[in-house]
Amino acid sequence: MPEMPATPAVCPSLMSADPLRLGEQVSALLDAGARVFHVDVMDGWFVPNLMLGTETTRGVAGLARPRGGRVDVHLMVESPREAIGWYAPHADMISVHVEADPHPHQLLSEIREAGCLAGLAINPGTPVEMVLPLVERLDYVNCMGVNPGFSGQSFIPETLGRLGALRDLLPPRVAVQVDGGIGPANIADARAFGADLLVSASAIFGADDPVASYADLAERVASA
Ligand code: DX5
Ligand code: ZN
DSSP: OOOOOOSSEEEEBGGGSOGGGHHHHHHHHHHTTOOEEEEEEEESSSSSOEEOOHHHHHHHHHHHGGGTOEEEEEEEOSOHHHHHHHHGGGOSEEEEETTTOSOHHHHHHHHHHTTSEEEEEEOTTSOGGGGGGGGGGOSEEEEESSOTTOSSOOOOTTHHHHHHHHHHHSOTTSEEEEESSOSTTTHHHHHHTTOSEEEESHHHHTSSSHHHHHHHHHHHHHTO
């Protein structure tokens, strides 16, 4: 089982990377110190969008892993059970949505059995207490800051309180991830409320200089 990456960590979300320059952008972010690359997987059913397949994930893993980078796969799909097996060879961490399947205990065990850290993702409308019965099988909780499906959405402000509640509910070994709407205006707050893994897509890749934007976010987290 891989170790949890060093935290706090800013995790570039590759759904907003330039698909024709993906390798170049991942390499530049590795040079800048990024070590956790967030790969959003969307099936057009659980969320209204289609995103990042196994071959792209394999390519990112091949580039990032030899340099100490990790691949964090966020499954936003209606049938996560099958997808775990498809993505696990190219992933170090996999999160599944508690809303997607009535048997999250089994899914989390299958993620670990597949050799990855197990994450549970929760939508903004899902009570944080849902994670409690699953704590023993969890390595991280992905607390969504937006309703999943698209990058560039506004951060839902109640998420900060949810991060704090999760940090209080969870043992220290379970990392808290925040995903969606994170940028320079709120990343320090998200860190201060307890987020260990801070995912960002549009704030990094929507900038003229993604590396400079990543470095700025990492600096804000380090001094939060
Ligand atoms: C949203 C995805 C996020 C997304 C974040 O459904 O899960 O990972 O890439 O995008 P931003 O940072 O632009 O909100
Ligand atoms: Zn995501």
